[in-house]
Amino acid sequence: MNNNIELKWNELKLSYQPSDFSFTTTEELPGSNGIIGQEGALNALELALKINAKGYNIYICGESGVGKLSSIMNFLEKQTLSRNIPQDIIYVYNFISPEAPRLILLKAGNGKKFKQDMDEFIQFIIHELPIIFQSTEVNKKRQLILDKLEDEKEKFLMELHEKAQLLDILVKSTKEGIGFAPLGKDGDIITKEAYNNLSKKQKDSLDNKLSQLNTLADEMTERINLKEKVCLQELDDMEKEIFLNEVGAIFIHLKGKYKLSSQIINYLDDVCDDLLEHLNLFGSEAEENNKEIKQLFPWTGVNEVKKLVKKYRVNLLVDHSGLQGAPVITDSDLDQYTLTGKVLLDTELNMLHSDFTNIRSGLFHQANGGYLILRAQNIIENLDRWHAIKKMLKTGHIYVENPEDLNLATASSIKPEPLKSNIKLILLGSYTLYHALYNYDDDFKKLFKIRIDFDDQIDNTKEQIYSISNMIKVICDKESLPPVNLKGVLKIAEYGSRITQNPKKLPANIGTLLDLVRESSIYSKEIIDEESISEAIKQREKIKAKAERKIDEKISNNVYLIDTQGAKIGQVNGLAVYTIDEYMFGRPVKITATTYKGKLGIIDIEKESGLGGDIHTKGIQIITGFLGHHFAQDMPLSLNCNICFEQSYSGIDGDSASSVELYAILSSLSHVPIKQNIAATGSVNQYGQIQPIGGVNEKIEGFFKVCKERGLKGDEGVIIPIQNKKELMLEDEIVDAVKMNLFHIYAISTIEEGMTIITGYEYSQIAKCVQEKLIKFNQQRH
Structure with missing residues (x-):
């Protein structure tokens, strides 16, 4: 066969060799974490963080599962170390307007100290001052x-x-x-x-x-x-x-201790004045009065001193004593906290009431002075959250929510003093959601002026593999896993390229590759090697391969009629890809064509039965264009042709089988049989040029598996578009089979090349027979 068309075994997998690297196991590496392959996005993010003007919040686009959250968290935590730690947030009693608790901001760590100091003071008032x-x-x-x-x-x-x-x-x-x-x-x-x-x-x-x-x-x-x-x-x-x-x-x-806070000084003066007004509670007469009240109303448990000093408690809303740099908060705690905080209600004497001690913080409070990262989908699913975000960004203040779904006319509600907001808000979401918000919410484009795009794939370079290896080193040390040897790392990278369906790319979501390391540790003891990685991949696919096994059973039992030997007119093995969640696999599908005189043209049985999609229908029209351009320049194109995906009972779309359908039609018209040991895939245009398709590796492996189950004869093979050659990352057993001349892969550019391979006849002979048949159909029509 033409050496320029049939691929050699070393063209079937683009991968690095151990000699390309300078380590043998990840144990030798220093280990590091960080974002891999998103330099452009990170540069944009770094610049965006420096803009403090109103409205310059950030929306980061990228499909789910690319590791954006963990990557951005790691990036921001490094950036924030050089920033000032925000102030602690406390609420205290307002002696002038008790319904409006006072907000006080203190240097980080002083909030906790002041609360402890006031707690000690309260104990002194309760226990020592009366004595x-x-x-x-x-x-x-x-x-x-x-x-x-x-x-x-x-x-x-x-x-x-x-x-x-x-x-x-x-x-x-x-x-x-x-x-x-x-x-x-x-x-x-x-x-x-x-x-x-x-x-x-x-x-x-x-x-x-x-x-x-x-x-x-x-x-x-x-x-x-x-x-x-x-x-x-x-x-x-x-x-x-x-x-x-x-x-x-x-x-x-x-x-003296809090002399730098005028708010604390004023508050302490208020506490002192309030105590002076209630000194009568600390004499012997006050104690006697308490005893008399308890005797009359024993269920009240009245203690006027304790009731008094409750006003002197400190509600520490946000404590930054253990923080280094600015806070980086995510919505992982959204179920525990609201965005705005809330006010709890107590019941006393069967009456609802609340006070400053019942104020609880929200994510806005926790993130104030730093960054808040939210997943946009989680926010949009609850419109109250979205409205709260817009209110905070538009007003520049954080307002604590009052209790909801209650008749507040019967409750003693409070209105805490609002906190001035200083938050850089980062939303993570899809492109689709971004465009929906941008087009349908006028506030969105004013409040989120910066959009940053994260790639869902990164380049498969030696530098990236080194970076991934260092991340593997970190999790192996942290989780007490065996180290991974170099061949194991390269197997992981190969698996990553299979996910992207591009040998030159790796998934941006490195987490799925790190999970593979964890799963591989089950099958290894002292070191995670290539074999244990392969076993983990096999087990991953085995769990998801229920539908694949059912199809294989039907092929093995001849329920699905697939021929892999001999030759037949108008019948060809196409290649289909099935996707179940994230799992993809390929299998052959029989495509047949029948032709006879008439003027209906090509009848797409899939479309007529309601199973064909628009793109598949477009492919049929392209085939009609090819036939007209090549064989009907001097006469009308007169034929009836039925094209069918046999034993297909679900929807079919896409044009990746249009070249295969054309092979079947040309075979039917020329009466030249098609080899059943050759399967084919590829899109075609009206000039007969073969165009690339998706899932090329799964399609090749699907046909190889069927042939292997039946016993390789050495003449089986697959035809693919030449453009897909660069995407090949085939399993080792296929590479070995090609190396031993037991399986063949052909990369073609034109329908002529494909027709020659799949029939064994020169295309010129086939074209002559097709032309004669169409002339005959046209003459019979008239």
Whole structure:
């Protein structure tokens, strides 16, 4: 056969040799992680990250499964190390407007410290301050003030008694206060009857004395009231002095510790003022009141001090104490966190309420000051999330959500102070989704001004294989897997090229290759070699090959009629590729053509039965064009032709079999039989030029497998387009079969070359027979 058409064994697989590399196992490599083969996208991303203007968020395009998320995470984590760590976020009680909790930002790590400091302070207020206020020393000071007041009262009463005694009036103390009773000459109290018997002059004299005493009593009462106020003020001043001595020292310490935060200084002043207003809760009287309330309402568990100090708690929303550089947050925690954060509700006495301690962070809070990476599909599937993103980007603030689906009229809701946002948002999604958002959402193009394209394939170069080998080294060390030898690495790269269907390319999703290393470790002990990699690939395909096995059974049992020997007119073995999820395999399919006189032209049975797609129909029209151009220049093209994919019961589309269909038609018209030991694939144009197709490796391997099962005779082979030659990455057993001249692969450029190989006749002879038959059909028609 023409040496320029039949391929040699060393043309069937483009792969590197061990001599191209300087290591024998991955154990010898330093190991590294990073993004491989996306230099253009990374350069664009690096530039995009430097633009801080509004709206310059990023949409990264690429099909799913190219490892974008992990790659971008690794890239950003390195970039962010040089950036400032954002501030911690806390919420505290708002003493002026409790329904609007105050937001405070602190240097990273200080949020946690301040929360601990305030927790310790609260414990001091609950447990130690009441003891101090009720200590023996304080009680002595309190009693001295009270004793002083009592002495003043006694002094005033003695003065009143002395004055009354001079006027012969008795002073009486009653429940209603101080009363007076006049005395007679015998020293007894004058009764009402005796008073009525007095003369007017005596009565006037007695009334005058009582009036003087009442006036004096009123003056003394005012003086006592004034003394009591002074006493209360002294008690208050004493308690404040104790408070300032004990608590003031703590505040002085805290203010010094957080002197760079004016917000904290102001907040501590508010806490101090609030405590001063509630000092009455720390005396013995307050404790007695608490006991009485508990006795009346035991289920309330009232503790006024604990209720008071709850206001002094710190809600640490975001803690950056363990962070290095800016945060890089992904939506992997989206089920646990909302984007905007939320406010939880508590139930107290069967009433819903909330306060600042119930505020919870969202991914926006976690990512503020850094980067948030979200998968666009996850966001668009929940429009509330998409609206939240747009609100944050448009307003420049993060608003915490209030509880949803509740009648807030019956709940005590809060409105936390919003946080100014500083987030570079990165969306990962498909090209299709990008164009949908760009065309149908006016806000999208304003908020995501940067689009970066990630390739789903990378170049298969020695440098990339070195990079992949270093990544393999990392996971082997991390997961305690055996190292991979060089032949094993090259087998992995070969598998990657099979995935891309291009020997010069590898999948950008390196994860699927790393998974192959993990799976191969099952079949190895001290080292992962080529054999263990091959076994892992075999097991991968075996799991997915259920449909393939069913087709093989039908071919073996002659349910599907496939001939691999002999020659038949109008019958040819085409090659089909089946795709089940991500698994592809090829098998031969019988294509037949019948021709007879008439004027209907080529009838596509697949189309007539509703199984043919538009591209397949286009291929049939191209065949008609070929026949007209080559054989009907001087006469009408008069024939009826039926073309059929035999035993095909599902949809057929594409034009990769158009050359094969043409072989069958030319065979039927010329009565030149086609070799059944040769299968063919390839698209054809109207001038007879063969065009490339997809799945070339799977198609060749599919026919080889059928021939191998029946026993190779040495004359079997496959015809492919010459353009697909560069895509060949065939299995080793096919390469060996070609090397031993047991199987043949032909790469052709024209229909003439293909017809000659598949029939064994020169094309000129076949064309002459076709021409004669078409002339005969045309003459019979007229």
